[in-house]
Amino acid sequence: MGKVATVKDVALLAGVSVATVSRVVNSTCVVRRQTADAVFAAAKSLGFRPNLMGRNLRSTHTRTIGVMLPMLNHPVFAECLQGIETAAQENNHVVAVSSSGYRPESEERSSEVLLQQRVDGLILTVADAACSPVLDKLDAEGIPYVLVFNQVAAGTNSSTYTRPSVCVDNLLAARDLVKYLIEIGHTDIHMVAGQFRQSDRSRQRFAGYRDAMNDAGLVWRAPLELPFNTADTRGELKDLLQAKNRPTALFCSNDQLAMTVIRDLYLLGLRVPEDVSVVGFDGVQVGQWMTPALTTMMQPTADIGRIAVDHLLQIIAGERNTVPALLPHTLREGGTAQRYVSQVSPSNLKRKLQ
Amino acid sequence: MGKVATVKDVALLAGVSVATVSRVVNSTCVVRRQTADAVFAAAKSLGFRPNLMGRNLRSTHTRTIGVMLPMLNHPVFAECLQGIETAAQENNHVVAVSSSGYRPESEERSSEVLLQQRVDGLILTVADAACSPVLDKLDAEGIPYVLVFNQVAAGTNSSTYTRPSVCVDNLLAARDLVKYLIEIGHTDIHMVAGQFRQSDRSRQRFAGYRDAMNDAGLVWRAPLELPFNTADTRGELKDLLQAKNRPTALFCSNDQLAMTVIRDLYLLGLRVPEDVSVVGFDGVQVGQWMTPALTTMMQPTADIGRIAVDHLLQIIAGERNTVPALLPHTLREGGTAQRYVSQVSPSNLKRKLQ
DNA sequence: GTGAAAGCGCTAACAA
DNA sequence: TTGTTAGCGCTTTCAC
Numbered sequence: 001m002g003k004v005a006t007v008k009d010v011a012l013l014a015g016v017s018v019a020t021v022s023r024v025v026n027s028t029c030v031v032r033r034q035t036a037d038a039v040f041a042a043a044k045s046l047g048f049r050p051n052l053m054g055r056n057l058r059s060t061h062t063r064t065i066g067v068m069l070p071m072l073n074h075p076v077f078a079e080c081l082q083g084i085e086t087a088a089q090e091n092n093h094v095v096a097v098s099s100s101g102y103r104p105e106s107e108e109r110s111s112e113v114l115l116q117q118r119v120d121g122l123i124l125t126v127a128d129a130a131c132s133p134v135l136d137k138l139d140a141e142g143i144p145y146v147l148v149f150n151q152v153a154a155g156t157n158s159s160t161y162t163r164p165s166v167c168v169d170n171l172l173a174a175r176d177l178v179k180y181l182i183e184i185g186h187t188d189i190h191m192v193a194g195q196f197r198q199s200d201r202s203r204q205r206f207a208g209y210r211d212a213m214n215d216a217g218l219v220w221r222a223p224l225e226l227p228f229n230t231a232d233t234r235g236e237l238k239d240l241l242q243a244k245n246r247p248t249a250l251f252c253s254n255d256q257l258a259m260t261v262i263r264d265l266y267l268l269g270l271r272v273p274e275d276v277s278v279v280g281f282d283g284v285q286v287g288q289w290m291t292p293a294l295t296t297m298m299q300p301t302a303d304i305g306r307i308a309v310d311h312l313l314q315i316i317a318g319e320r321n322t323v324p325a326l327l328p329h330t331l332r333e334g335g336t337a338q339r340y341v342s343q344v345s346p347s348n349l350k351r352k353l354q
Numbered sequence: 355m356g357k358v359a360t361v362k363d364v365a366l367l368a369g370v371s372v373a374t375v376s377r378v379v380n381s382t383c384v385v386r387r388q389t390a391d392a393v394f395a396a397a398k399s400l401g402f403r404p405n406l407m408g409r410n411l412r413s414t415h416t417r418t419i420g421v422m423l424p425m426l427n428h429p430v431f432a433e434c435l436q437g438i439e440t441a442a443q444e445n446n447h448v449v450a451v452s453s454s455g456y457r458p459e460s461e462e463r464s465s466e467v468l469l470q471q472r473v474d475g476l477i478l479t480v481a482d483a484a485c486s487p488v489l490d491k492l493d494a495e496g497i498p499y500v501l502v503f504n505q506v507a508a509g510t511n512s513s514t515y516t517r518p519s520v521c522v523d524n525l526l527a528a529r530d531l532v533k534y535l536i537e538i539g540h541t542d543i544h545m546v547a548g549q550f551r552q553s554d555r556s557r558q559r560f561a562g563y564r565d566a567m568n569d570a571g572l573v574w575r576a577p578l579e580l581p582f583n584t585a586d587t588r589g590e591l592k593d594l595l596q597a598k599n600r601p602t603a604l605f606c607s608n609d610q611l612a613m614t615v616i617r618d619l620y621l622l623g624l625r626v627p628e629d630v631s632v633v634g635f636d637g638v639q640v641g642q643w644m645t646p647a648l649t650t651m652m653q654p655t656a657d658i659g660r661i662a663v664d665h666l667l668q669i670i671a672g673e674r675n676t677v678p679a680l681l682p683h684t685l686r687e688g689g690t691a692q693r694y695v696s697q698v699s700p701s702n703l704k705r706k707l708q
Numbered sequence: 709g710t711g712a713a714a715g716c717g718c719t720a721a722c723a724a
Numbered sequence: 725t726t727g728t729t730a731g732c733g734c735t736t737t738c739a740c
Contacts, residue, residue, distance in 0.1 A: 004495075006717055017727045022719055032725060047495075052470045053416070054717030057407040057732045072439060073656070075640075078432035085426060085453050094467055097451050099439050113448055116406045141358075141401075259643035266645045286429075286640040289613035291620045302427070360733055371711045376735055386709060408733030411716045 005046035014042035025050055056118065063093045065312060066114030068124040069148075070102045070198070075256070075284035076301055077125070080148055083305025084123055091313060093120075102127070102198045107134045115143065121312045123305075125149045128200045135163060144315040146308045149201055149299075152324070164315060164322040166308045168299045170201050173329035174208025174251070175215075177279055177297040180331060181249045182216045185340035186277065189213065190240060190247035191223040192233075192261055194254065202253045205281060209251055221245065226257065234264045241268075241276070248277065248340050255280035255287050255296055262290075262336060277337035283330075292335025300327050359400035368396035379404060410472065417447045419666060420468030422478040423502075424456045424552070429610070429638035430655055431479070434502055437659025438477055445667060447474075456481070456552050461488045469497065475666045477659075479503045482554045489517060498669040500662045503555055503653075506678070518669060518676040520662045522653045524555050527683035528562025528605070529569075531633060531651040534685060535603045536570045539694035540631065543567065544594065544601035545577040546587075546615055548608065556607045559635060563605055575599065580611065588618045595622075595630070602631065602694050609634035609641050609650055616644075616690060631691035637684075646689025654681050 007025075011018045016035060023031050024039040031039075042048075056062040065088050069077045081097065088095050096117055098110040104127040111134045114122060121144035126132045129150035138145045147165035181189050191209045193202045206223055213220035224240055226233055240247065252258035258280030262272045272278050273292070280287060283298025307325055315322055361379075365372045370389060377385050378393040385393075396402075410416040419442050423431045435451065442449050450471055452464040458481040465488045468476060475498035480486045483504035492499045501519035535543050545563045547556045560577055567574035578594055580587055594601065606612035612634030616626050626632050627646070634641060637652025661679055669676055 007719095008717080018717090019719080019728075020726060023726085026719085028719085030725075035725080049466070049470055051411075051472060051717050053407050053411040053472055054732090055719070057405075057411055057717080057734085058719045059732085062407070071436060072426075073429070073433040073436035075427070075429070075432075078429075079427040081451075082425060082427035082453065085451065086455075089452070089467075094471065095451055097435075097439065097449055098443070099436065101440075112403070113443075116403055117448065118405060118407055259640070263643050263645055263647075286613070286643075289617050289640075290644055291617055293617075361735095362733080372734080373712080373736080374710060377710085380735085382735085384709070389709080405733050408716090409735070411718085411733080412735045413716085 004051075005043075005048045006051070007048075009046055010039060010042045010048050013046060014038040061120045061316070062118050064117060064119045065093050065095050065309065066111075066117065066119035066122045066124075067095055067097045068100060068107070068110050068114060068122060068126075069097075070100055070125055070127070072097065072099050075286060076149075076254075076282050076299070079284075079301040080305040080308075083302035084309055085305075087306040087309035091309065093309075093313075100126075104128065104198070107132070111137070121145055121316050123148055123308045123312055127198050129163065129165070130200060139163075144312060146312045146315065146322075148304050148308050151201070151204060164311060164324060166304050166311060166325040166327065167201075168329040169326050170204035171208040171211065173297050173299075174205035174281065175212040176208075176329065177281065177331065178209050178212035178251055179216075181251065181277065181279065181337060182212065182218065184337065186249040187218055187340075188245060188247045189218070189249045189251055190221050192250050192252045192257060193223040193225050194257060195225060195227060199253075205253050219245075221247075223253075232264065233260055234268055237261065237264055238268060241270070249337065250276060250278045252278065252280050255282040255284045255294060258294060258296065258336075259287070259290065262294075272336050273338035277340065279337050283332055287332075287334065290334075290336075294332075295334040295337040296332050298330045298332045303327060358405075359397075359402045360405070361402075363400055364393060364396045364402050367400060368392040415474045415670070416472050418471060418473045419447050419449050419663065420465075420471065420473035420476045420478075421449055421451045422454055422461070422464050422468060422476060422480075423451075424454055424479055424481070426451065426453050429640060430503075430608075430636050430653070433638075433655040434659040434662075437656035438663055439659075441660040441663035445663065447663075447667075454480075458482065458552070461486070465491070475499055475670050477502055477662045477666055481552050483517065483519070484554060493517075498666060500666045500669065500676075502658050502662050505555070505558060518665060518678060520658050520665060520679045520681065521555075522683040523680050524558035525562040525565070527651050527653075528559035528635065529566040530562075530683065531635065531685065532563050532566035532605055533570075535605065535631065535633065535691060536566065536572065538691065540603040541572055541694075542599060542601045543572070543603045543605055544575050546604050546606045546611060547577040547579050548611060549579060549581060553607075559607050573599075575601075577607075586618065587614055588622055591615065591618055592622060595624070603691065604630060604632045606632065606634050609636040609638045609648060612648055612650065612690075613641070613644065616648075626690050627692040631694065633691050637686055641686075641688065644688075644690075648686075649688040649691040650686050652684045652686050657681060 007018045007021045011021045021039055024036045085095050100107045100110045123146050125148050129152050149167050151167050151170055152163045196203050210220045262278050280294050280296040283296050287294030287296055361372045361375045365375045375393055378390045439449050454461045454464045477500050479502050483506050503521050505521050506517045550557050564574045612632055616632050634648050634650040637650050641648030641650055
């Protein structure tokens with residue numbers, strides 16, 4: 001573990017000054033061909049590896065992008081992270097990552113760790129973009145950032161958006177999805193959601209559900225809010241399906257939830273979509289591996305990551321007109337939602353659930 | 355975007371020297387209570403955020419762990435990364451991440467980027483641990499690292515392992531899994547694998563399959579090797595199932611593959627497990643959401659990440675007796691493999707496939 | 709218990 | 725075209 005070579009060592013061996021070494025390594029200005037060759041040769045023979053600490057301390061930027069996400073082992077965030085990482089590599093940037101574990105209270109610490117590294121900017125998802133001490137801090141300090149998945153203000157009027165973000169329009173997307181359920185004959189549609197506190201997206205999707213129901217003159221219900229990582233949702237589902245206003249279709253606020261619900265319905269002896277239709281939201285790849293495949297509203301997750309990098313680099317470069325990007329959502333029809341033609345009588349369903 | 359406060363600013367405001375500020379911030383040695391309070395107050399009022407570049411340049415370590423994985427949007431690696439990140443946070447370390455995209459040739463570049471950041475050590479998965487220029491480099495330069503998932507030498511004799519790693523014994527685990535299939539009556543078992551070039555794990559699992567077949571006096575077959583991200587495996591599967599030595603059970607080298615295969619069998623009109631049994635390897639969470647749930651050999655994926663951090667920190671601290679950790683694998687019985695009692699006649703199956 | 713000063717590796721003025 | 729030199733922000737001797 002001998003000491004590692006520095007510009008000084010390279011300069012000495014190549015018979016030039018450290019400044020020249022720096023110039024050659026960074027190809028920052030014209031040097032004589034012969035000199036450059038000598039430097040490269042020396043660098044190679046010494047196994048020279050520029051120390052980014054030194055460089056970054058001196059320069060005003062670090063070519064590092066900080067990424068703060070609720071979880072890394074979640075299909076949506078993992079795919080987004082991969083998109084970010086790929087785009088960062090293409091732009092010669094490195095990625096420092098920190099997860100906040102879906103705990104709003106640890107967002108502060110997570111972001112601080114990244115800022116101490118003097119990242120050039122941040123790509124992040126917060127629990128609630130409308131009320132976030134972290135975002136306020138970033139704004140106050142003028143630190144470039146781009147939100148992913150968070151939508152600062154929901155709605156169709158894009159002029160109400162303020163903070164830079166890349167996401168789908170959650171309200172519209174949810175509305176379109178519920179509209180689809182209505183179009184295929186469902187009238188009793190309930191929403192199953194994760195904890196609202198942890199996700200403004202969930203709340204926006206609920207608003208979309210409500211709007212779609214209202215638009216169609218149907219009655220919307222309070223959502224069934226489930227704890228984040230519920231191992232077993234059978235109890236809650238049973239209650240829901242035995243209630244008087246029994247749903248024929250369930251709109252789950254994300255795919256993970258939808259898949260859990262489908263499994264638990266199956267364990268309760270109910271068939272999807274024969275007894276109940278279920279749709280998700282996200283469009284994670286694994287949804288296509290199920291049989292039947294999950295009907296869901298797709299977000300272009302990897303694109304969100306890639307585009308966030310583009311936007312962030314523009315903001316870092318001084319661009320100021322950062323229009324939030326609303327990416328298109330697309331319905332992916334699988335087999336978990338089917339046309340409702342009243343083929344399952346409530347009494348029949350009730351018997352199954354006994 | 356005013357200039358950010360430095361130790362100098364804090365020192366000035368607190369009326370002490372920069373050395374004292376450093377001492378207080380790092381609680382590195384005893385300072386008078388009163389002095390410390392003054393420094394904290396000044397730091398707080400200035401919004402002081404220590405610059406890790408400065409600190410790391412001066413110190414010999416950076417408290418940064420480099421992570422290089424084939425992909426980040428893959429359930430296994432994503433969960434491992436989450437485990438790493440959590441453990442790193444607990445130990446006051448930060449994580450820099452880089453994906454090699456399953457391309458052996460880009461491992462060199464990915465690792466170099468991390469090393470330029472002067473990470474204290476690396477946690478990584480390479481395409482082939484037995485033949486890896488990157489690992490050779492790390493060894494030569496004495497840079498601490500811990501492999502995850504890679505197993506340097508397969509087999510039961512733990513004395514043959516050389517490089518520090520955390521993983522399950524792929525050969526043994528695969529053997530146990532195939533043994534299980536044999537125990538429930540299968541004799542015609544084929545293996546479906548991803549590209550061997552990209553994964554030494556796949557090759558080791560194949561060896562386990564072969565051993566189990568040999569041990570039982572059964573005939574093993576060459577594996578069906580599928581390209582990594584095959585959208586559609588129907589063609590290959592059809593050929594396989596129409597062949598003379600038709601398998602009654604398929605051992606897939608990972609869960610992702612297993613789920614794709616199950617879906618495609620379904621599309622071909624075949625039922626799992628009624629017509630063919632299928633098992634996977636990894637134990638990803640989504641496998642439990644399928645109906646029937648995937649029968650698979652579980653790796654303790656998140657633990658692998660956590661333990662890798664522990665080992666790496668020990669190696670960084672100078673520990674030299676780094677016994678590779680072989681973590682236990684456990685069979686998770688789902689519903690995709692069932693006892694084989696010859697209830698499906700080959701001719702019947704053949705008809706289905708027409 | 710605290711301060712002064714050197715220096716980590718690098719880049720960017722400024723000279724030559 | 726190249727060299728000299730002054731720091732970037734921090735920690736760490738070595739004095740006091």
